[in-house]
Structures are given as structure tokens and as C-alpha cells.
Amino acid sequence: MSGPIQTILRRVRRGSRDVVENAVSQLFDAAVQPHGVADSGEYRIDDLARLAGTTTRNIRVYRDRGLLHPPLRVGRIALFNDTHLTRLRLITSLLDRGYNIAHVKEMLSAWEQGKDIGDMLGLESAIAGSWATEKPQRMPLTAARRLIDDDAGFDRLVxxxxxxxxxDEHATIVRPTLVEAFAEIRQYGVALDKLIDLHERVTPLLDQISAILVQAGLEEVVDKINPGAAVPDDVEVAQLITTLVRFRTQAVTAVGATLAFSIESQVESTVAQLLGEMIEKTAEAAGE
Known part of the structure; x- marks a missing residue:
């Protein structure tokens, strides 16, 4: 990581608690303003969706679920304002972070009632977001061993x-989705040892991809900060946090799509090669 980036991160980290708490607080404050507060913009639903990076269908869903305040009606035209835009961006950010609509509504309602952001999200969640695609599962140790059904494999996973x-009595499955995938593949007769071997071979490659993507996201954010200036204000920090959150979501989607395409191509190529060899052997046998 380059020197300017390290300097910026150290500066932000020194005041991270106050900065991030204030940033997220300000974001929530703006999002829950009651309709009628003076706003600088008026948007039709199509414009609002474009500015917020979402769809008109999603906006209607959020309105129906009570996440967005009603728009101003001018005849048959529904006009939204900057409060709606800020709130919509926050809703999108929270959904990208893994919360469902019910949780988002609960958090917005709690904030409107004056609850502290630290109580709702925690500082760690405010900084990094609830990004985990896998939620660890705690269970009795005997149940965990029974789930793996392979003592040597269990020890390797640990x-x-x-x-x-x-x-002595409890274990946590840190990667339940991975363990579930192992269990599914084992049903086809693949040994757990082989699956773990594959995992160990693939993980460093995925870590390299992750490092490239995270660095790209970090550089995108750092480009918006002047290394010689003071730490950005709370609103800008909140926007940068949102940028990283959304970058993560889209990066995972892009990598997943690319990996799926690559695997499909490899499978097709391998199957074609196998069929070709079988046909060739059949022809040779028939010619004998």
C-alpha cells in the first residue's frame, strides 16, 4: 500500500470512532427528516431512482413498506425531494450490507425515536458494515462433529x-455455507480430504483476487480525498463508506459471474474432450 494511502488511513483511524459515529448519525438524521423540511431538489420517481442507483419498482416497494415518506402530490405527479433521496440512498446502503427490509425499517424507526446509532449498529458495523455473507453458527461440539462425520476432516477444518x-462442549461453524457445500458434494462420493485439499489450493488465488479488488476500491475512495487536507467532514466520510459498501456488493457479483462463466466453459471443454476420447476408443474397438 502506498505512502499517501497509509497516511490517510492513519489519520482517519485516529479519529475513526467520532468521525464514523458522526457520519452515520448525520446520514440517519438526514434520512429521517419529516416531509416538509426545506429541500433543494424536486424529482419525479424516474429521476429519483436514477440518482439513487435503484429502480422505480424498488422505490414503490419501499413506500408500500413504510420506509419512505409519501411524496408531494401535484395533480397526478408525485414529486420527491432531497430528503427522499438521502433516505433512499441509506436504505440501499443498508440492504447492500445484508439487512433485510424489516431490519432497515426497524433501524430507521428506532433512529426517529432517538435511539443511539451505537446501540443499533455498533461501531464495528458502522465502519465495516454487516458484510458477512456467512453467519457463524454455534452448536454443541457433538453436533458439529456429527455434522462433519469425519474426525480427521473435522480436525483439519479446525x-x-x-x-x-x-x-470442551461447544464449537462454531465459522463458514457454514462452505461446510454445507462440502456436505452436498460428498453425497456424490467425493472424499472430504479432497475437498479440503481443493479449498487450500483455491483460497490463496481468491485472496489475490480480493486484494486486487479491495485495493481498487480503496484507490477509488482515496482519489476523492486530498492527502494534504484535513479529514473530510462527516457527510463526505459517510458517502465514502457507502461507496465502499456498494463496491463490495458489485465486486462480489462481478467475480461470481466471471467465475461461473469460466467454470461453465471449462466443464463444456472437458465434457467435449471426454466424449471425443470415448468416440475415438469406440471407433478403434470397432475397427479391430
Whole structure:
């Protein structure tokens, strides 16, 4: 990581608690303003969707679910304002972070009632977001061993951090989706040892991809900060946090689509090669 980036991160980190708390607080404050507060923009639903990076269908869903305040009606035209735009961006950000609509509504309602952002999200969530695609599952140790059904494999998963032993009686499946995938593939007769071997081979490659993507996202954010200036104001920091959150979501989608396409191409090529070899062997046998 380059020197200017490290300098910026150190500066932000030193005041991260106050800066991030204030940033998220200000974002929530703007999002829950009651309709009628003076706003600088008026938008039709199509314009609002474009500015917020969402769809008109989503906006209607959020209105029906009570997440967005009603628009101003001028005849048959529904006009939204900057309060709607700020709130909509916050809703989109929270949904991208893994919260569902019910949770978002609950958090917005709690904020309107004066609850502290730290109580609702926690500082860690405010900074990094609830990005985890896998939620760890704690269970009795006996249940975890029964789930894996392979003592040697269980020990390897523990050593890799996929399973964490809490005490003599409990364990946490840190990567439940991965363990579930292993279980599905094992039904086809693939040994757990082979699956773990594959995981160990693939993980460093995925880490390299992740490092490239995260660096790209970081550079995109840092480009918006002047290294010689003071730490940006709260609103700008909140916008930068939102940028990183949305970058993560789109990066995962892009990599997933690329990986799926690559695997499909490899499978098609492999199947074609196998069929070709079978046909060739059949022809040779018939000619004997």
C-alpha cells in the first residue's frame, strides 16, 4: 500500500470512532427528516431512482413498506425531494450490507425515536458494515462433529479456521455455507480430504483476487480525498463508506459471474474432450 494511502488511513483511524459515529448519525438524521423540511431538489420517481442507483419498482416497494415518506402530490405527479433521496440512498446502503427490509425499517424507526446509532449498529458495523455473507453458527461440539462425520476432516477444518472450538462442549461453524457445500458434494462420493485439499489450493488465488479488488476500491475512495487536507467532514466520510459498501456488493457479483462463466466453459471443454476420447476408443474397438 502506498505512502499517501497509509497516511490517510492513519489519520482517519485516529479519529475513526467520532468521525464514523458522526457520519452515520448525520446520514440517519438526514434520512429521517419529516416531509416538509426545506429541500433543494424536486424529482419525479424516474429521476429519483436514477440518482439513487435503484429502480422505480424498488422505490414503490419501499413506500408500500413504510420506509419512505409519501411524496408531494401535484395533480397526478408525485414529486420527491432531497430528503427522499438521502433516505433512499441509506436504505440501499443498508440492504447492500445484508439487512433485510424489516431490519432497515426497524433501524430507521428506532433512529426517529432517538435511539443511539451505537446501540443499533455498533461501531464495528458502522465502519465495516454487516458484510458477512456467512453467519457463524454455534452448536454443541457433538453436533458439529456429527455434522462433519469425519474426525480427521473435522480436525483439519479446525486448523484452517473453518470451525472454531469454543470450549470442551461447544464449537462454531465459522463458514457454514462452505461446510454445507462440502456436505452436498460428498453425497456424490467425493472424499472430504479432497475437498479440503481443493479449498487450500483455491483460497490463496481468491485472496489475490480480493486484494486486487479491495485495493481498487480503496484507490477509488482515496482519489476523492486530498492527502494534504484535513479529514473530510462527516457527510463526505459517510458517502465514502457507502461507496465502499456498494463496491463490495458489485465486486462480489462481478467475480461470481466471471467465475461461473469460466467454470461453465471449462466443464463444456472437458465434457467435449471426454466424449471425443470415448468416440475415438469406440471407433478403434470397432475397427479391430
Amino acid at each position: 486448523s484452517l479456521g473453518i470451525i472454531r472450538l469454543e470450549d
